[in-house]
Amino acid sequence: xxxxxxxxxxxxxxxxxxxxxxxxxxxxxxYMSWYRQDPGMGLRLIHYSVGAGxxxxxEVPNGYNVxxxxxxDFPLRLLSAxxxxxxxxxxxxxxxxxxxxxxxxxxxxxxxxL
Amino acid sequence: xxxxxxxxxxxxLSEEAFLTINCTYTATGYPSLFWYVQYPGEGLQLLLKAxxxxxxxxxxxxxxxxxxxxxxxxxxxxxxxxxxxxVYFCAxxxxxxxxxxxKLTFGQGTILxxxx
Numbered sequence: 006x007x008x009x010x011x012x013x014x015x016x017x018x019x020x021x022x023x024x025x026x027x028x029x030x031x032x033x034x035x036y037m038s039w040y041r042q043d044p045g046m047g048l049r050l051i052h053y054s055v056g057a058g059x060x061x062x063x064e065v066p067n068g069y070n071v072x073x074x075x076x077x078d079f080p081l082r083l084l085s086a087x088x089x090x091x092x093x094x095x096x097x098x099x100x101x102x103x104x105x106x107x108x109x110x111x112x113x114x115x116x117x118x119l
Numbered sequence: 120x121x122x123x124x125x126x127x128x129x130x131x132l133s134e135e136a137f138l139t140i141n142c143t144y145t146a147t148g149y150p151s152l153f154w155y156v157q158y159p160g161e162g163l164q165l166l167l168k169a170x171x172x173x174x175x176x177x178x179x180x181x182x183x184x185x186x187x188x189x190x191x192x193x194x195x196x197x198x199x200x201x202x203x204x205x206v207y208f209c210a211x212x213x214x215x216x217x218x219x220x221x222k223l224t225f226g227q228g229t230i231l232x233x234x235x
Contacts, residue, residue, distance in 0.1 A: 103221060104170075
């Protein structure tokens, strides 16, 4: 099992550019989510999905879009990047997404917006 | 809303020293509590968890007890190693209002550095 994989590992964008961060898992997990990590603030939830075709907003959803067409993949889209979106992004998955489930994290994508 | 507060870091210790990282929380419902660890250049991985009051989570010599009366989940290890150097995050999920779908609320993280 590869677990949770993310691409790219690093990305530099200019303000206004768009891009998609990729996330995939091979554990047949129903629940997937995206977090951003900023210094001194821990991780904050952006969007999550409880299964293919079902997504919802987290704590900081503005500026980001998601979709879930398959169980395995959960891409995060930045439509018009802003410097405030400079951060490290982590994707996570868990079996059913209940409050007691262990969540498995990918290695992260470090994004810089100039 | 839910919140997690961790002790300020960074924490610097010598090998074999005793470690405590304090964590307190505010939550509605019946939260589950977690410690995640992030080694340099890697993603987060679960260190231990406790899903109800008075439960003790343990792993790799680390322990934490879910104390509902003090709303705390302090992380302890009796003898740290250089390989324990990492960032430690306390986190919770809450099932208030129905299924929480595992939405984690994190503390700000505590950087631990262990010297030989």
